[in-house]
Amino acid sequence: MCGIVGLFLKDKSLEPKLGEMLSSMLDVMCDRGPDSAGFAVYGAGEAGRVKLTLRGPEGYDFAALAEKLGSDVRLTERATHAVLSVPEASEADVRASIAKLAPEVTVVGAGARMELYKEVGLPTDVANRFKLAEMSGTHGIGHTRMATESAVTTNGAHPFSTGADQCLVHNGSLSNHRGVRRNLEREGVKIQTDNDSEVAAGYLTARMAKGRSLGEALEDSLNDLDGFYTFVVGTETGFGVLRDPIACKPAVMAETDEYVAFGSEYRALANLPGIENAKVWEPEPAKVYFWERAAA
């Protein structure tokens, strides 16, 4: 089944509340996906620096790792995850050092502003562990998973990030993901897990790497991805939604002057401020919706 949510703020004054709003949306979607949960938040960035979100085993000593990675590395720990802020120029070195020094640690996402957290467990507990409600940002997406195509593991939890500041959550299942994966691998795109949704994320990343915009990449996926899907996608400045042509998976959107919100069901949107006056509609099948904010 799965539940997906997304929130894109138009009103700057709501930014400190992004995490709180997203957290309430995820909370309601627990019964659509109690296995695992994850979310990505586009928070503050710093010119010339990159944020790497790391995931380690329970109780992992990220501080000790950060110490070994050099002096210009800033660490923010959140339960099993940690965000390292490193100078852009040393990203490759830091990644190489992590791979060498800490093979048990995975880089789950990277970008100027994106932070990505996911874990097995009840979505409400997962959001609380990572203190999602305290996070601020411009937009974010989240997922509550009921696994169908691959195992209940943290690796199988959404969102999937396959490019800098890019992430995707998916409700549905793709039927041609093996073929698409083979094509992507020939093009040099690395897919880490056996999950079909990660293939969709990788596909969009590959299209955008070829110069397509998020909206165009989503258009392309209508031709190349087969199966059931509702995707919600984030980039550094954008937020997109696409449903398969048959509209197999549920979706509802709300828009006000302050925000655009997406939920698998209206329940996820019911607690948002000003929802009673929002424009509420069901996104049409095979139609790309996306919002872009002016780059900071």
Place this chain on the structure above:
Amino acid sequence: MNAGAQSNAFDLSHSTVRELNAALHGLKQGSNALFWRIAHPGGLHAIAAGVDAPVTIEIDGPVGYYCGGMNKQATILIKGSAGVGVAENMMSGLVHVEGDASQAAGATAHGGALIIDGNAAARCGISMKGIDIVVKGSVGHMSAFMAQAGTLTVFGDAGEALGDSIYEARLYVRGSVTSLGADCIEKEMRDEHKQQLFERFKLAGVDGQIDPSEFKRYGSARNLYHFHVDNASNY
């Protein structure tokens, strides 16, 4: 209002849908509890499903799946949008959605009326069996799929494969139809159909505001539901 008629308020931020529905299902014949106001529906599922009493239920906001499902007799007003399967399998009564409706609105319904002020998504009126559906906006793909009886009136447009494998329902569409489904064809609008359409306008409270001759009628070519030997290889 009848002398002694009671108005009942129910707040779903304090009570459960199960409690609400139990109260509605417990209504005895001749009960004076004729008016029900439901606050904070919050998109919850199955609100006022399975009611069998001549009551009026006003729901103050968007509802989730299957609101008013299996309804008999009741008048249900939804002041917001409705999720999947609003008024599914309704037998009689009226369900009125003031916003948009999601997929499969009025699915399999045998009777009564469903009025949707906004748009209805895919599969509106799928397998309908006698309900009258009026959609003031547009309907999505595969609407009236396998429709057996009743009417579907659409003031806006219809999506792909309208009326696929339709039996005897009548479809009236004012706007464009992306495509007709298998065995669904446009049919002549005779006076009896304009009269029927006018009755549907009355139902939706817009009689006198719309000209029935702006609508086209669609129905079954009746080539599919009788076995025809020439089609044997298609089965």
